[in-house]
Amino acid sequence: MTRRDLLSKSYLGLGSLAFADLLCAEDGNPLAARKQHLPAKAKSCIFLFMEGGVSQMDLYDYKPMLLKYAGQQMPKAERTVGELATFSAAPNRVIPPYWKFAQHGQSGRWMSSLLPNLATCSDDLAFIHGIKVDNNNHGPAVYHTLTGSQFPGSASIGAWMTYGLGSENRDLPGFIVMGDRRGATIGGASVWGNGYLPAAYQGTLFRNGSTPIVDLTPRPGMTESAQRSELDLLNWFNTRHAAERTNTSELDARIAAYELAFRMQTKAPELVDLAQESEATKKLYGLDDAVTEGFGSQCLLARRMVERGVRFVKLLHGAGGDRWDDHGSIKERLPVHCQEIDKPIAGLLKDLKARGLLDSTLVVWASEMGRTPFDNNLVTDKPGRDHNQYGLAIWMAGGGIKPGSTFGETDDFSVRAAGDEIPLRDVHATLLRLMGLDQNRLTYLHAGRYKKLTDIGGRIIKEIIA
Amino acid sequence: MTQMNNTDKTMRTFLVSLCLSASVTAAPLDLPPTVATIFAANCGECHSEKVKTSGFSVVSADAIRLGGNKHGQAIVPGHPEQSPLVKMLKGELAPGMPMGRSLAKADIDKIEAWILSLPVEQAVKKTDWRWPFEMPSKAVPPTVRNTSWVQNPIDAFVLRKLEQAEIVPAPTATKRTLARRLHFDLIGLPPSTEELNAFLADTSPEAYEKMVDRLLTDTRYGERWGRHWLDLARYGETSGLEGDGAIGNAWRYRDWVIDAFNRNLPYNTFIIKQLGGGDEHSMTRNNYQPDPQGFVPTGFLRMAPWDRSNLVAADVRQNYLSEVTTATSSVFLGLTMGCARCHDHKYDPIPTRDYYRLQAFFQATEATGGLDVPYKDAVFAAKAKAKISELQKQLNDGPEKKELDAFEKELLAKLIAARKERSQNKEILVADLRLELRLKPQRIFTEVERQQHADVVEDANRTQDPPEQRALEANESALLVKLKKAYALPDADPAKRFESLDLEDVRFEANAKYSGKSIFSKEEKAHFGELTAKLDVYRLRMGRWNTSVLGVQVAPGPPSGPDIAPARILIRGDYRQPGEAVEPGFPSSITGNSKPAEIITDRYRQYPTRGLRLTLAKWIANKENPLTARVWVNRMWQYHFGQGIVRTTSDFGKNGDRPSHPELLDYLANRFMDDGWDIKKMHKLMVMSATYQQAADHPVLKENPKDPANRLLWKFNRRRLEAEVLRDSMLQASGRLKLEMGGPSVFPPLPADLADFARYGRNGGLMWEPNEKDEDARRRSVYIFQRRSLPLPMMANFDAIVFSESCDRRSTTTTPLQALAMMNGYLSNEESAVLANRIIKETGANISSQIRRAFEITLNREPREEEMIRFTQFAGKLDAVCRVLMNSNEFLYME
Helix, strand or coil: CCHHHHHHHHHHHHHHHHHCCCCCCCCCCCCCCCCCCCCCCCCEEEEEEECCCCCHHHHCCCCHHHHHCECCECCCCHHHCCCCCCCCCCCCEECCCCCCEEEECCCCEEEECCCHHHHCCHHHEEEEEEEECCCCCHHHHHHHHHHCCCCCCCCCHHHHHHHHHCCCCCCCCCEEEECCCCCCCCCHHHHHCCCCCCHHHCCEEECCCCCCCCCCCCCCCCCHHHHHHHHHHHHHHHHHHHHCCCCCHHHHHHHHHHHHHHHHHHHHHHHCCHHHCCHHHHHHCCCCCHHHHHHHHHHHHHHHHHHCCCCEEEEEECCHHHCCCCCCCHHHHHHHHHHHHHHHHHHHHHHHHHCCCCCCEEEEEEECCEEEEEECCCCCCCCCEEEECCCEEEEEEECCECCCCEECCECCCCCCECCCCEEHHHHHHHHHHHCCCCCCCCCEEECCEEECCCCCCCCCCHHHEC | CHHHHHHHHHHHHHHHHHHHHHHCCCCCCCCCHHHHHHHHHHHHHHHCCCCCHHHCCCCCHHHHHHCECCCECCCCCCCHHHCHHHHHHCCCCCCCCCCCCCCCHHHHHHHHHHHHHCCCCCCCCCCCCCHHHCCCCCCCCCCCCCHHHCCCHHHHHHHHHHHHCCCCCCCECCHHHHHHHHHHHHHCCCCCHHHHHHHHHCCCCCHHHHHHHHHHCCCHHHHHHHHHHHHHCCCCCECCCHHHCECCCCHHHHHHHHHHHHCCCCHHHHHHHHHHCCCCCCCCCCCCCCCHHHHHHHHHHHCCCCCCCCCCHHHHHHHHHHHHHHHHHHHHHCCCHHHHHCCCCCCCCCCHHHHHHHHHHHCCEECCCCEECCCCCHHHHHHHHHHHHHHHHHHHHCHHHHHHHHHHHHHHHHHHHHHHHHHHHCCCCHHHHHHHHHCCCCCCCCHHHHHHHHHHHHHHHHHCCHHHHHHHHHHHHHHHHHHHHHHHCHHHCHHHHHHHCCHHHHHHHHHCCCCCCCCCCHHHHHHHHHHHHHHHHHHHHHHHHCCEECCCEECCCCCCCCCCCCEEEEHHHCCCCEEEEECCCCCHHHHCCCCCCCCCCCCCCCCCCCCHHHHHHHHHCCCCCCCHHHHHHHHHHHHHHCCCCCCCCCCCCCCCCCCCCHHHHHHHHHHHHHCCCCHHHHHHHHHCCCCCCECCCCCCCCCCCCCCCCCCCCCCCCEECCHHHHHHHHHHHHCCCECCCCCCCECCCCCHHHHHHHCCCCCCCCCCCCCCCHHHHHECHHHECCCCCCCCHHHHHCCCCCCCCCCCCCCCCCCHHHHHHHHHCHHHHHHHHHHHHHHHHHHCCCHHHHHHHHHHHHHCCCCCHHHHHHHHHCCCCHHHHHHHHHHCHHHHEEC
């Protein structure tokens, strides 16, 4: 017997066990908290997703060459033609960043004047520049960023994390999603789907208002006491049923799930009730300003969620015409998007820090792609930037990262990585590692393959880990 | 999870140490300093003895030979070309090493020279997992001690193992349990009171068999088992990517599948039609054109998500080819070839080359849509014709149409008046410009200007992107200047010309999207939008009833078409890195050779591109194929018994599960093929076995430490109903399930919170439509519209999402969201209320009779005394009683 045979047999050991449908802890709750594979500080993750493709070179990726070549044909363009399937036929004149860049904090992090509040947190951030996404279009790129595959149907990051770690809160979903109030995400429900993982790990979409979950409230006319007595009858009936049977863990889990659902009916509205927050806190998140109120309240809700032990919170910013898809008029549009998120995100980081939660919360900021240094070759005097699947910049803060660090560097025009290309799977591997999960152990057998978030495996970017 | 991983780790550590001691038997190898330096300098950082990434260390020649976790032995002494290490250094095996860069050629040469110099090892005896690749053995049912338990050969195989393990099987389930089990299993619904009573009253020994036969001829059987196949076929009705638009009349494929099960189409034919449809040609006749009906089943090759927006055609094409190759091999052969797109399969003998040889069978396949295939069934054809003419009537002069007509006339008067007035007041809007451009004859603009404007409008509408909008604005502001000048001229006399504006102009203006003032008010536009949206729904429906289907066609090839690109091995699966060209061929792990396949062609080669898919289909659907019958019979076993004999039903490879009863599976596979691939016969064999008829609870064994997972089948596996079965059962209980078969999909209402998606006049089109008839919302779940980005929450909560990849086994989870849906959701509330009314109508006001009837309908049994007391004491109304029963575990689980 060769070593390879032995090893694959031992993989089979995992397969057979994984098969027993015992996805859950002893009490049958699939969301019961589970140990990390590896020691890690982060317990929860807040994922801030900016839909539309954020222009990295106008925010974080300072490139003096863009100023030098402003309005001129971009030199050395050959690597951007063909492979980089942009909407314009060829790279054109360079658009300079219209905003002043300055270095901030002890780390000397370059940031433009578009994010003045976030700039004050720059020593808490760890950046990755020059990430490559598999597709240059929004839909597939969104899937790739959020589920590890450019096609719908894979498990989203939050689903993987709750599958691996369960949740610390038993009265709320372990994975919560809040969409932009202005419209739906381009990827639809698949963006927070469980894919091939069991449904217990799907993201629960929180909607605006006091009843955030679908079917959370009883039907009109149903009082709490009436529902309680109905549940009591159901419990009595189910308990008798289970008592006459063997191997009842699944049956018992369902009995427990009804009690949990009943508690959720009060806990979820309480969670979204911001009246309990102080005026100072609300102000910190920009709830006193119409521009920042939308994303601000979601950031504040995210803090309330991780405070209660929710494992993964995903916030989506940008929808429909308000996406970060600045093909034109970037000078006019980008400051608006930035203003909407700047104060809320800085508020979130500061609030988490003040409450001692930043160490145990991994905050991730991402978009599905970067943008090009050149404009779209359009007959307009208001230029904008094209999609760039090679230029994505992501930052992280909190749980286990090395504050103030940077990994990866783009070329002089911020088109793509100057050195080694950083595939998105490396970022995913790093996220998992920061949450104490080993990408190779976090697998799920589906249609004959052990699926994992990083597919063929990514390199953990140790450079940004403390 | 954690426990498993720990177990896994312990086991691995143990095995690794075991094989370390066992495998280092060869003489120590020599590592010259020049080569050692190359390794240390380039690989040492990650592959030192200390770090040992992937378990691989370059510290010594023996360590290198031993290799890492991923590929095992890294060098084959004497054979650099066979050594994984060299392949990785050269980038032929992913991941290329050193990670992220490449080694100088001179260094690679040195390493190759060193490996070549090492003494060749004697061949090690392979202990490969060969069972799935060898023909099923001619196993005969074994002898057993307790012969009286054996109902058919299945039981002999099962009992033999149980006797060896000294386990006594569970007793036969009660008749009530068996009736429920069989109904759920074969038709996906519980028995009605009448069906159950008839079975209970039949005391003949054949009662059970009669029930089996009845259910196998019930058309609800096709809907139940067709759904299993639709899971495998990753059935969906939308593209899943940008916009998630409908992919054509996918429901024709769904109906074909249901019908195939009901007609008991032999499984081999079932395969050939799905893979080879439309690919055949006559061996004698000229200009033979395939039967258009053959295109419908090829929907199988079109079901995957479809990226219509990707700008790189080669990428789209390769993604398509990869998907069909992967789906075909996993669904029909139980082989996970997907891995081999990028690298040689780690566990199974599937080299990358074989993946592309298999893919080559699809090289001439074109995923075109809109093939016209008339309805085969005359009754259905008549129904569709009637529907279309009814919808056409609605569109021509239905109430919405009449309202719209009247409204349009009103708007036309307003439009003409407004245009006259404004042209005289010289307040000229974009709206005026666009209307002016529509006038015939043109007096103001040149044809070139008109065309340019039309082009930028089209660009802006197509992309919806800001840059195109800007271009449009620029163009229009220039034209507006010209228009204003023209109106200022005394001879223009514009006012009279506006009389020629017509209803088309009204529609144009009402639908126009531009910044700035419109001639119509917001309210007028909204009302117009709502009326037209209603008519658009009629149009959508009409489109669904027409005879256009989704399928694949064969590219003609030269001389009538362009060349068919040869299949090439792609380095790391990347379409940008084409390698060597390959011929279509079957997996060498099965055939034992890598020869090109002999393609079925006609003698005169009139259609040289036809026959590729058909060749593959016929090779799969063949008695000589060791996998096909086993894989399908094992899937059937899984659906009947809760888990397969091989539990990884889409992976029979080395990395998959080992069969619990290999001889039984071989026996069943042989018998299945000998019986002409007869699916219903196989069902009957399985459900008639004593093994199947066991109770779900063993009277003695609560847990069986020897076999906790019940692999030896000493009892029946209790399991939760799938989402579809649950929903259908609730509707059947209330008496509102509508058993109409086939046709375009239906749209059960979304929860109020999501109703935005179903609102008329919503920007970007309706994601969820109103139904043609209210009762369509209560048809069987297999007919629910499968929108990938918007699965019905109730279904998704119970693990029935719209699949984008082949799903060989549903999860069964238990979550509080399911409880919320069942407690508060519209379905359980509406159906329990309707059920309560039904009961009152049937039994009158007596509470005991009501409760008795509620138990009978939902659980197929009488309430027991304590239950009667407790339910009578319950303060809630009858609909609450019904809701409790429909929420009960007894309702939700089949056993």
